Amino acid sequence: MNLPKQKLYMIMAVITVVGGGGFLFFQWNGVSDQAAKVNALAAKRKDPKTLKSELDQSETDKSDMEVKLAHLEKGIPAAAYVPTMLKELQATGESQGIHVVGVRPIPPKMDPAAQKAAAKKPYEEVEIEVKGRGKFADALRFLKSLNTFPKIVAVKTIALDPKTDPSHPGTYLGLDMTVTLKAYLFKDQSQTAVKSNG
Numbered sequence: 710m711n712l713p714k715q716k717l718y719m720i721m722a723v724i725t726v727v728g729g730g731g732f733l734f735f736q737w738n739g740v741s742d743q744a745a746k747v748n749a750l751a752a753k754r755k756d757p758k759t760l761k762s763e764l765d766q767s768e769t770d771k772s773d774m775e776v777k778l779a780h781l782e783k784g785i786p787a788a789a790y791v792p793t794m795l796k797e798l799q800a801t802g803e804s805q806g807i808h809v810v811g812v813r814p815i816p817p818k819m820d821p822a823a824q825k826a827a828a829k830k831p832y833e834e835v836e837i838e839v840k841g842r843g844k845f846a847d848a849l850r851f852l853k854s855l856n857t858f859p860k861i862v863a864v865k866t867i868a869l870d871p872k873t874d875p876s877h878p879g880t881y882l883g884l885d886m887t888v889t890l891k892a893y894l895f896k897d898q899s900q901t902a903v904k905s906n907g
Contacts, residue, residue, distance in 0.1 A: 815836040
């Protein structure tokens, strides 16, 4: 009777040792994996001086961007400024040798979805058409002068059409030009507030 009990105890002991060894092996592998992850993270960790330097650089970049944004905002007039801007565009064209015959805003053609999207913006996009006559060099000077125009305008299209005198064939009168510009205007704050409350 003693012999079978000893065999049973031996089998149980072997199972316990093997099971315990397997459990310890898996635990050790888990700890090794965690240690490897900790070491990888430690290698990626930045020195506090480096972090401080990066933070200072980010703050400098932020300040620079705020200054640039403030400068750009100064270039975006209110919608009430449009008549003055049209006169300024005419004066700019004439100062470059162009005989300006018309400066006018172009009414927008937008579908309802585009109107909804535009209503959410804090500014309006206004297209302006400038028509005049001059030489090619005058047209180039006018376009270059828009880089220093006091407000933000972007050239969308330009059309140049050479004109000759029909009563005197071969007599060159100059270029008729049509320039389409896009200007950006801040909305009237009172109107924006009424729209957002309504």
